[in-house]
Amino acid sequence: GEDVEQSLFLSVREGDSSVINCTYTDSSSTYLYWYKQEPGAGLQLLTYIFSNMDMKQDQRLTVLLNKKDKHLSLRIADTQTGDSAIYFCAENDKIIFGKGTRLHILP
Amino acid sequence: DTGVSQDPRHKITKRGQNVTFRCDPISEHNRLYWYRQTLGQGPEFLTYFQNEAQLEKSRLLSDRFSAERPKGSFSTLEIQRTEQGDSAMYLCASSSLAGGLNEQFFGPGTRLTVL
Numbered sequence: 001g002e003d004v005e006q007s008l009f010l011s012v013r014e015g016d017s018s019v020i021n022c023t024y025t026d027s028s029s030t031y032l033y034w035y036k037q038e039p040g041a042g043l044q045l046l047t048y049i050f051s052n053m054d055m056k057q058d059q060r061l062t063v064l065l066n067k068k069d070k071h072l073s074l075r076i077a078d079t080q081t082g083d084s085a086i087y088f089c090a091e092n093d094k095i096i097f098g099k100g101t102r103l104h105i106l107p
Numbered sequence: 108d109t110g111v112s113q114d115p116r117h118k119i120t121k122r123g124q125n126v127t128f129r130c131d132p133i134s135e136h137n138r139l140y141w142y143r144q145t146l147g148q149g150p151e152f153l154t155y156f157q158n159e160a161q162l163e164k165s166r167l168l169s170d171r172f173s174a175e176r177p178k179g180s181f182s183t184l185e186i187q188r189t190e191q192g193d194s195a196m197y198l199c200a201s202s203s204l205a206g207g208l209n210e211q212f213f214g215p216g217t218r219l220t221v222l
Contacts, residue, residue: 004149030207042109042198042213043150088149095140097149
């Protein structure tokens with residue numbers, strides 16, 4: 001069946017770039033999404049990419065999509081302490097979320 | 108605050124009791140979703156509505172679970188004969204599908220603890 005997989009943890013030093021990876025199985029999704037969940041808060045849409053694009057840049061965020069390999073990544077430049085959160089990738093059409101990657105910022 | 112509200116925020120109940128949760132979506136959104144999230148997991152899809160029609164239900168939604176959206180506005184999720192395995196955060200989200208983009212706005216969730 002459909003599945004979305006992510007690594008569970010990532011530790012990055014403040015100021016470095018963070019790269020969070022995701023693989024998915026359903027190739028029919030029109031959009032792919034990155035959601036952010038901060039401690040004690042609900043999920044919020046961080047960014048998304050249309051399935052016919054390879055890359056999308058939005059300020060410090062860069063999303064890369066490799067449709068052939070069904071691989072999605074989120075790069076956060078100049079990672080700040082406020083970026084500490086759990087990041088979920090999600091497919092649109094089947095409404096499937098990954099388990100989330102917990103991003104920890106080292107001082 | 109995303110504009111999606113859920114009530115109650117916390118619910119503690121004894122096994123075997125029935126519980127009902129409410130979700131008030133963003134008013135102009137025609138889609139409403141229910142998810143369940145347990146510790147260390149991503150949200151698991153339960154069901155969704157387009158206006159008042161329930162269009163899809165997950166196999167996770169056993170016959171003890173029922174959801175309604177009677178007037179296409181707020182929605183309720185009822186769990187009958189609760190079990191300890193039902194303990195989780197229940198999330199509601201709403202969206203208006205625009206050009207295929209399904210940006211979902213999530214509520215704060217209802218945390219259910221079944222003793």
